[in-house]
Amino acid sequence: KVPALPPASGPRASVTLEADDGQWTRPSKTYDGIRFSGLDQINTTNVKQLRPAWTFSTSVLRGHEEAPLIVNNTMYLVTPFPNILYALDLTQPGAPVKWQYEPKPESAAQGVACCDVVNRGPAYDNGRIYYNTLDNHVVAVDANTGKEVWKTRVGDINMGETMTMAPLVVKGKVLVGNSGGEMGVRGWLKALDAGSGKVLWTAYTTGPDADVLIGPRFKPFYADHKGKDLGVSTWPGTTWKIGGGSVWGWLTYDPAANLVYYGAANPGPWNPGQRPGDNKWTSTIFARDPDTGEAVWAYQMSPHDLHDYDGVNESLLIDVPWKGTVRHALLHPDRNGYVYLMDRLTGEVLSAEPFVHITTTKGVDLKSGRLQYIEGMDAGIGKVTRDMCPAPPGGKDWQPSSFSPRTGLAYIPHQNLCYDAEGLEANYIAGTPYVGMNVKMKAGPGDPANHRGELTAWDPVNMRPAWKITESFPVWSGTLVTAGDVVFYGTMDGWFKAVDARNGQQLWQFKVSSGIIGQPVAYRGPDGKQYVAVVAGVGGWSGAIVAGGLDARDSTAALGFVAAMADLPQKTTKGGTLYVFSLP
Amino acid sequence: KVPALPPASGPRASVTLEADDGQWTRPSKTYDGIRFSGLDQINTTNVKQLRPAWTFSTSVLRGHEEAPLIVNNTMYLVTPFPNILYALDLTQPGAPVKWQYEPKPESAAQGVACCDVVNRGPAYDNGRIYYNTLDNHVVAVDANTGKEVWKTRVGDINMGETMTMAPLVVKGKVLVGNSGGEMGVRGWLKALDAGSGKVLWTAYTTGPDADVLIGPRFKPFYADHKGKDLGVSTWPGTTWKIGGGSVWGWLTYDPAANLVYYGAANPGPWNPGQRPGDNKWTSTIFARDPDTGEAVWAYQMSPHDLHDYDGVNESLLIDVPWKGTVRHALLHPDRNGYVYLMDRLTGEVLSAEPFVHITTTKGVDLKSGRLQYIEGMDAGIGKVTRDMCPAPPGGKDWQPSSFSPRTGLAYIPHQNLCYDAEGLEANYIAGTPYVGMNVKMKAGPGDPANHRGELTAWDPVNMRPAWKITESFPVWSGTLVTAGDVVFYGTMDGWFKAVDARNGQQLWQFKVSSGIIGQPVAYRGPDGKQYVAVVAGVGGWSGAIVAGGLDARDSTAALGFVAAMADLPQKTTKGGTLYVFSLP
Numbered sequence A, B: 001k002v003p004a005l006p007p008a009s010g011p012r013a014s015v016t017l018e019a020d021d022g023q024w025t026r027p028s029k030t031y032d033g034i035r036f037s038g039l040d041q042i043n044t045t046n047v048k049q050l051r052p053a054w055t056f057s058t059s060v061l062r063g064h065e066e067a068p069l070i071v072n073n074t075m076y077l078v079t080p081f082p083n084i085l086y087a088l089d090l091t092q093p094g095a096p097v098k099w100q101y102e103p104k105p106e107s108a109a110q111g112v113a114c115c116d117v118v119n120r121g122p123a124y125d126n127g128r129i130y131y132n133t134l135d136n137h138v139v140a141v142d143a144n145t146g147k148e149v150w151k152t153r154v155g156d157i158n159m160g161e162t163m164t165m166a167p168l169v170v171k172g173k174v175l176v177g178n179s180g181g182e183m184g185v186r187g188w189l190k191a192l193d194a195g196s197g198k199v200l201w202t203a204y205t206t207g208p209d210a211d212v213l214i215g216p217r218f219k220p221f222y223a224d225h226k227g228k229d230l231g232v233s234t235w236p237g238t239t240w241k242i243g244g245g246s247v248w249g250w251l252t253y254d255p256a257a258n259l260v261y262y263g264a265a266n267p268g269p270w271n272p273g274q275r276p277g278d279n280k281w282t283s284t285i286f287a288r289d290p291d292t293g294e295a296v297w298a299y300q301m302s303p304h305d306l307h308d309y310d311g312v313n314e315s316l317l318i319d320v321p322w323k324g325t326v327r328h329a330l331l332h333p334d335r336n337g338y339v340y341l342m343d344r345l346t347g348e349v350l351s352a353e354p355f356v357h358i359t360t361t362k363g364v365d366l367k368s369g370r371l372q373y374i375e376g377m378d379a380g381i382g383k384v385t386r387d388m389c390p391a392p393p394g395g396k397d398w399q400p401s402s403f404s405p406r407t408g409l410a411y412i413p414h415q416n417l418c419y420d421a422e423g424l425e426a427n428y429i430a431g432t433p434y435v436g437m438n439v440k441m442k443a444g445p446g447d448p449a450n451h452r453g454e455l456t457a458w459d460p461v462n463m464r465p466a467w468k469i470t471e472s473f474p475v476w477s478g479t480l481v482t483a484g485d486v487v488f489y490g491t492m493d494g495w496f497k498a499v500d501a502r503n504g505q506q507l508w509q510f511k512v513s514s515g516i517i518g519q520p521v522a523y524r525g526p527d528g529k530q531y532v533a534v535v536a537g538v539g540g541w542s543g544a545i546v547a548g549g550l551d552a553r554d555s556t557a558a559l560g561f562v563a564a565m566a567d568l569p570q571k572t573t574k575g576g577t578l579y580v581f582s583l584p
Ligand SMILES: O=C(O)c1cc(C(=O)O)c2c(n1)C(=O)C(=O)c1cc(C(=O)O)[nH]c1-2
Pocket: A065, A114, A115, A116, A118, A163, A164, A165, A178, A179, A180, A181, A182, A246, A247, A248, A265, A266, A308, A310, A392, A393, A397, A398, A539, A540, A541, A542
């Protein structure tokens, strides 16, 4: 059932668009993170003729979350562990491999990653490809020759750190963060000099202001974000040192404000009884000056996070007509189930409306900015609490949304999951899981077999869904929206789909070789034609049951995700393959 | 350069065709092994519109040689080790998995296989799927439910045995053979009762007549094939017990004559000095009664085989106008470089003409039936002999040919390789390589970068190629020919191609995800449309450099094949994916 969208004549969210050069130089394409392609050859009328133009095997069986990049008629693809970087020559028939770069990460890193051995993609800047390896190296590779320019180790697998996120390169700085919130790491964002690979600054998520790079320029909007060393005082003792807040998600950048935006992950361990306090600055969005790393504002979505409502999700930078003016805003569909619309210059929450079924909280108080928890809806030690929604992966996880300035809608891929859980005492041992909770996930409201996922088209001005599509499995792929008014996304059971951006009507689908959790992109080929590319290859946290061959009978496996995905192995098989589609 | 074929008005080879039911129940489709599809929806005019209809990942990265089967609107696919059997439901969009059967073969079998851990496909018969696992089990699986019906172990990995071949089911008997010619096994063909899995008879390749099932009905055509216990007397001492002659290739069946045909493999070790004599019955075609296993005739293509000119290649059963009459013939493109046309009732060689460049022999004497070796063109101990052609994989290897009764031509996929070698003393240790030769392969005559493979359309009546296509890499896939006069084949660098069966003109190609060494098939879908399917996934002996990640600098790796394939890793990546193509 697809509700019709009235022709959007009223006020709409928008962005300042530049002409599309047909390239795709970073996973989100543009700094504002909207994943909008200006190409319109493929449109709502002809998309039904779309068909694979060529395909490529990545040689890797685990979950493929990466976005392929397209620069100077070359496609760049980075695989999950062992993080091979392929350069494919788009000027030749069938796009043969130009070169491949193998960083040979340490095998032990695979055992440290929480949620499959994924990689979310590389970033292109000024003749180089930058990306992170699972074993905590940032590498710079010459985009023409495939030769390594530098390689810098920034983390330690023995401390539970890994790296899965895609760097953002801003003003000659490569911004990267660590993973390991489930292993008692201390989260950080680092800036490396793009030329040399030298670390220029490090902004920790927890700890004293000096480490968090909170100084005189820091002006949070809300009162309870003000005060000295909150990254220490909101934790018992020295637990902030192993308190998580890793930085494994998305960064966006506003060049006019010269601010980067990103979210820090959940506090650790999950068992909240071990960390009374707000646990700042976990589950928090930071706005920082990329030159110095200084925090300009911060906003904690989920203080004292009870549910792994990690804050790393994407922030799309859009302009929104708001009470008679236009606000330079940030749209952040958070794991806790609310879509936050915030003033991106001040950190003020303009609205926070639910996009999924929520039983754990009853809203966000716009005065104080505080999330309103519901009493008793959290897992105590030795007590099973049921029907908490959303589940730990949240209303949505890392899978990135897109936004079309043509429709004014954001296309949010996400899940519909709830959970039961029981707290456990967690003991910290460096480099091992530090979670303290037994979790069993399950489908949210609706038909459990056919409604574990949704694609929601969100209207930021009216603060409500314009339309929704339900999917059997969590929609764990990114979305892409084009000037042809087509939204592309993939399903975990292996369908790559095109829907009408205006009303969600399905226009086309193709069955790829494995479930899709990758990020679709669009580009103009050397022949002037529009192509759409996506990497298939099921896995990630949600697909661990297939990619890791887990036993469906062990319902707490994969931190409880297996319980909700027991039927996935009947629906798809693992294996990484790039699909490139075009019109005939 | 494609020479035009004059409209074939003269006499032509043929077969008796039955109406095509649109299924594909064994790798060669029909008992005569011609791999001809009677479907003609896809033809030389419209094939250029062919495009993938759906795809499926096998979850396995090694070489995929298997043919998919199509029975009762279900597709059956068996993977390389670990030999998973998938049933895909063709009546549902995207052909989801109906069930999968996992035999869980012993991991150690992988180290015993000579030439990648491949499987050439299952066979369907009477409601069951039969196939071999790498660790020497024959399994029968209920085609509807995926439940194992029986599982019989017929060989021993500790003795160097593995199984890679596709069974042939004839009159309620499942005919299977072993691999391990490079490990000092003793080759055999066994018949198992299709109902119970009980072994009904075993026909060894070497040893006393009683073991070879040579008895009163045995009437070979040539004098030197007559005599008692030649399987013992043509070997020094008891070396026949470890003399190879495995049965890892193709069987065909003539119901009128009630004879099965198959080739036994090369003698071991490769170093010929260790086994003076004809080494019967290695490199030999047998005609046997499937009811009892009794040999009716035999013909040894390469007596005292000097070059691993293993005799397992396919024998296509065709009828050929010959000197005023029609002969019930068998067309056998052998590894030694000659296409044999034989009377399939008597074992008489009607013609044996070269289809590749040959420097090791100067022809087959049709009087005596004997291959004429050229003096000095073999590898002695401590002496390097150069430019021997064809190389050990032969003029062609296991990759099966097809035949069209419409054109009267056989479509032979093959290689153009020569080699240098030096003999070494081989010591027999059970379950370990027993070869005794250092081999380096290289391209045969022609441009070495662009001509290591060929597709030859062979005219059996005129005993010459009608046309040839050259390919950069060995053509290691099977061929398929259809009533639409289209020949399909794949290349090791990942192109699936359609050419005109009449003249070899290329009509269409598609770049799949990995090099193709599988067997293309055609079928009619539940929607009445014609589909063409092939599994991509480079590997096998020729592709071991990619599938096994071998070092290109070690030129004797993969028994010398790596030397000729050093550039393959730049051209393709590994990974098994099924492609199903149709017209829009
Ligand atoms: O706290 C962390 O450091 C961390 C890291 C990762 C990761 O690096 O993939 C995930 C998560 N947390 C996480 O909470 C989560 O839901 C998640 C899903 C996935 C995935 O790839 O599907 N990774 C991660």
